[in-house]
Amino acid sequence: MKDIFELSETAASNVKGSSQLASYTLEPVVWLKELIDCAKQRHFFAQFAKQSVVPPNTTSVVFPYKTAVISSWESDAAENAEVNWTTMNNLDGVEVVPADHNAGIAISDKAIRRNALDLIRAAKDELLFHAGDLVDLAVRNALVASTNQAGASTRGAYTVYGGDARADSELANGDTLTPDHLVEAKTKLHSTILKYWTPSTPAPEAVSSVTANPWQSDPAEPFVAIIAPEQEGALFKDSQFMNAAEYGSNEAIMNGEIGKFVGLKIITSCNTKSFTSGGTAADGGGNAGATGHRCVVFKAIKAVGLAWGQKPRLRVFDWPSELQKRMVLDLAYAAAAIHKDAICYIDVADQ
Numbered sequence: 001m002k003d004i005f006e007l008s009e010t011a012a013s014n015v016k017g018s019s020q021l022a023s024y025t026l027e028p029v030v031w032l033k034e035l036i037d038c039a040k041q042r043h044f045f046a047q048f049a050k051q052s053v054v055p056p057n058t059t060s061v062v063f064p065y066k067t068a069v070i071s072s073w074e075s076d077a078a079e080n081a082e083v084n085w086t087t088m089n090n091l092d093g094v095e096v097v098p099a100d101h102n103a104g105i106a107i108s109d110k111a112i113r114r115n116a117l118d119l120i121r122a123a124k125d126e127l128l129f130h131a132g133d134l135v136d137l138a139v140r141n142a143l144v145a146s147t148n149q150a151g152a153s154t155r156g157a158y159t160v161y162g163g164d165a166r167a168d169s170e171l172a173n174g175d176t177l178t179p180d181h182l183v184e185a186k187t188k189l190h191s192t193i194l195k196y197w198t199p200s201t202p203a204p205e206a207v208s209s210v211t212a213n214p215w216q217s218d219p220a221e222p223f224v225a226i227i228a229p230e231q232e233g234a235l236f237k238d239s240q241f242m243n244a245a246e247y248g249s250n251e252a253i254m255n256g257e258i259g260k261f262v263g264l265k266i267i268t269s270c271n272t273k274s275f276t277s278g279g280t281a282a283d284g285g286g287n288a289g290a291t292g293h294r295c296v297v298f299k300a301i302k303a304v305g306l307a308w309g310q311k312p313r314l315r316v317f318d319w320p321s322e323l324q325k326r327m328v329l330d331l332a333y334a335a336a337a338i339h340k341d342a343i344c345y346i347d348v349a350d351q
Contacts, residue, residue: 043136044256044269045143048224048298049306049335054098062093063305063338067155068213094336098309102330103130109323120325124314127329131312135333136271142335143304143343144273144294146284150196153209156340158188159197159283162292162348166202168281171290175349177231179241183262185297185344186223189215194341199285212341217263219251221301225264228272228293230350232258235266264297272296282347290349303342306335 054061067090074084105123112119150156161167162175188195194212195205217223227235235241245259245266256267273294275282282294298304309332319326337343 043132043271044226044254044267045136045139045271045304046132046306047255048300049139049304050301050338051306051308052096053311054307054309054332060095060097061307062095063307063336064091064093065302065338066090067092068211071211094305094338096305096307096334096336098307098332098334100309100330100332101131101134102328103127104326104328106319106322106324106326109325112325120316120327123327124316127314127327128312131329131331133271135306135331135335136269138333138335139304139306140271140273142337143296143298144282144345145337146199146282148337148340148343149199149283149345150194150208150212150341152196152206155194155208155210155212156196157337157343157345158185158195158341159199159345159347160184160188161197162346165289165347166197166204167199167285168275168283168288168292168347169199169286170202171288171292171347171349173290173349173351175290175292176234176351177227177295177346177348179235179238179244179261181346181348182225182264182266182297185225185346186262186264188344189223189297189299189342197283199281199283202285213339215299215302215342217299221299223264223297224254224267224300225261225295225297225346226267226269226272227295227346228274228350229268229270231272231293231295231348232266232268235261282345291351292347292349295346295348297344297346299339299342302339303337304335305338306333308333 052061070086070090074086077083105127107119107123148157149159160181162171165171165175192211192214194208194210196208197205241261245261247259254265254267256269257265258268259266273282275288275292277291278287281288310330312329312331314329316327
């Protein structure tokens, strides 16, 4: 399967800018030879995924994992009796099949010759940002899919709702992110008691029949909370968060990290999944009751995997028959949730 992203051929008229120059022919114009670029989204989800490269001449990679520790052991053997053997049936794996993606920009030699800017560099930046955004969104989508949620007999992701909501359909303005939500999410990841909601028919939170893994945060694989700018604003207005958040520690600071709270690395990303009032709910339970975001707290490396079939490859070459320079970027990747009970969603309103 291939997704093709190809921009139209770029001519001089496409890159000459707007008609706002007010000058006379004998008055010199000094051009700033750099792009005043628009604000770009930062890429944060992918840095916390377990990554693997698909070997040559193969189509996929399997991320093996232990579903849970063995909880039922055979009884102890009596003296001079053979040991009672316990079946080890707690191993599984997730297959990830990378899909091909590519994009291209063609720029006429005339456009390059007549422009004050380095168009090749500008095109390269656009292509690389595009590729990074695609990969980051793929990892996000694998993390936040509603199909990952825990069920009555299914090990899966936890959910915390803003206010007194029991589903996204019950969210209302005012059900914003608070420090208590972060504490609750961390507590759920630590616990072996797997609680779940039924968003399609909102009811009190129930206890699953399966046991959850009791996750622990550590420096190599920390607990991470990824939130949107709207939720960052809510936290910065909360004195409880501001008084307890840690900044400038000697730990490695991750891209987008705004602080550490109750052991969670807090990351702000514009790629955090959003939903609109009346639009499709992130939890799959009909329509959302308010505009908001699905923030996510998870254990790095354990929760999601990213498989590379081809890491981003950029090539620039002449195309003499059309007097052009062409740039082609290709990559192949796919992401998948691994330990779904290492994920907790926080669905909250933006205001």
